[in-house]
Amino acid sequence: MIWKDTTYRGWGRALTAKGALARPERQAALTSLLAEGLLPAIGNRRSYGDAALNSDGRAIDMTRLDRFLSFDADTGLLEVEAGAMIGDIAARFAPLGWLPAVMPGTGFATVGGCIAQDVHGKNHHHMGSFCQHVISIRIRTHKGVQEAGPEKNAELFRATAGGLGQTGVILSARLRLIPCKGDVMVVTERRIEGWEDFLAHLDRSEATYTVGWIDATATGASLGRGILEEGETGAGLVPKRVKYRKVPFEAPHFALSAPIVRAFNQLYYRRVPVSGRTLVKPISDFFFPLDKIHDWNRLYGKRGFHQFQCVVPIASAPALRDMMEKISTSGLASPLAVLKRMGPGRAGHLSFPMEGYTLAVDFPNRAEARELIGRLEALTAAAGGRLYFAKDGLAGPDSMAAMYPELADWRKQVKKADPEGRLATDMVRRLRLRDVA
């Protein structure tokens, strides 16, 4: 059958859509699906909220259109179908000395999804965002198949990069890979004792890849303590992972209750010796640490979870500290919390990054947590920051124009590419991104 009536969710499993999905395995099948009109395209649904959901409508699952189309071993230019996964590309090309220039925190993200969210990685401060390394895309808009890139059809490209799939169905992309030394990572981990110390370390870090794990339950003098990880690619031999683990069922909701999270975080923090340490690990373990546990999102139980992620300008660091304090004292956070320094790099009108600090924290889907996330959203807006569409599932429409000042430019292009509004998703409707202000 072409259409499967199903219920599907964002990665956080808190938001659900009922609708029909098609999953073409060949270009010809996709072409015939789109002959009747545009439809939203979705990838591996690694966006946490409702960016990849289309309730009561149809959508195209692009994951089977995942082929490598061409590669130039001299320049590192790789062309792939939109459903190709970042982890698949890294696994194949890292041993040959090439890596995607920007990789998000999961290797299961598709290239189409990475473009639609203009994702960033642990090297954003050096390399900017994903779409800054996209040479060109082929995209099926209202007008037919078009090619777009930073030079050709630049306006369409700027609306597509981070554009939540609203300009058309991305068919393929040409990416610039960057040279790497091999498929292992040399990673230095050190303890960070508190908030100010953390920011100072992030500012100073000269490593190619930098990320901070933050203990979102530590309060008082240890507020903002955590572990700084700095990585460089290298050549060498490390045991390859043989088997993935799977979370076979939904965990009971007390699994992530405050005392358990506090205890886990304590252990996780102390696992790194006071003097720090340097490890060598497979590239995927550093970039995609959670991918080795399939379906880890089930650990949050059947109610699912929300991730809050914001970025604030450097000058607003005190406001971010204030948010951290609210999170830590709430006792609601999970062990998954990340602090990173961002550079200014972004490629699209709705791209998330801005020069500053970004904080991401998971919360179980409970009323108190949703209420806290609402307050954090307001603080983000007041600090001149913005929320990340790849994570958000709760925000309201009011602060969007302030957070995304190029929203009007984006709308203009989207209107040209999809005049009938056929590509709208649950997120676009919730945040009224496409309504004329």
Add this chain to the structure above:
Amino acid sequence: MSTTMKQTWIILGATSSMARAFARKQAAEGAAVLLAGRDMDDLNLLAEDCRLRGARLAEALAFDARHPDGFEALIARMDAEEGVLNAAVFVGSMPPQADIDADPALIDGTVTDSFTGPARFLQLLAPKMEARGGGTVVGVGSVAGDRGRLGNYVYGAAKAGFHTYLSGLRNRLTRAGGHVVTVKPGFVDTSMTWGLPGMFLVASPEKVADDIARAVRKRRNVIYTPFFWRFIMLIIIHVPEMIFKKMKI
């Protein structure tokens, strides 16, 4: 089978998702993959994909189970490669039983696609494999071939015929150092099963391809994939006919 010998795989029905996953596995091992099927545009994309994943050589070739005139050319193309010749058969068609009830002529096509077409191809290939003293044939059948039932008994009958053919071919090729693996997949997440009601314990094409590759390595004779289908089918086969004939499964 020596792993140092150059391997060549012809993959019949290479556009299916199971075949694609299997072709990629062989490509990653550095084999030559000859991708045979009807949608040449799609096969050309897959050929490039396989080259980029490490295939020594990857080519798209036209193959239609209903047009045996083209088989000789494929065999000749294979014979031009040095080393070990292998074949994996992923072709088959399963029109809804209701369509067959309305038009019994559909039976001919179903049997050709799922059994006699690939059997005629393998019959031409067998002497070449014997002459080289080795190689493996992977024949993808179906659990539907283990017992005829209301929903798809024509397809099931064709696959049952194919299973029996493969068993005989195994008997023949073993004498020459070759091998035949019969693969009986349960429910696999492909475009054929997408959206069908009543699916359970659905396996990914990659999982099935892993199972097949392991069976080739270990020279297994008949495998169910995923493995637990062996037990499900063991039960189904042993339900007495006087009860089975009244069941709707």
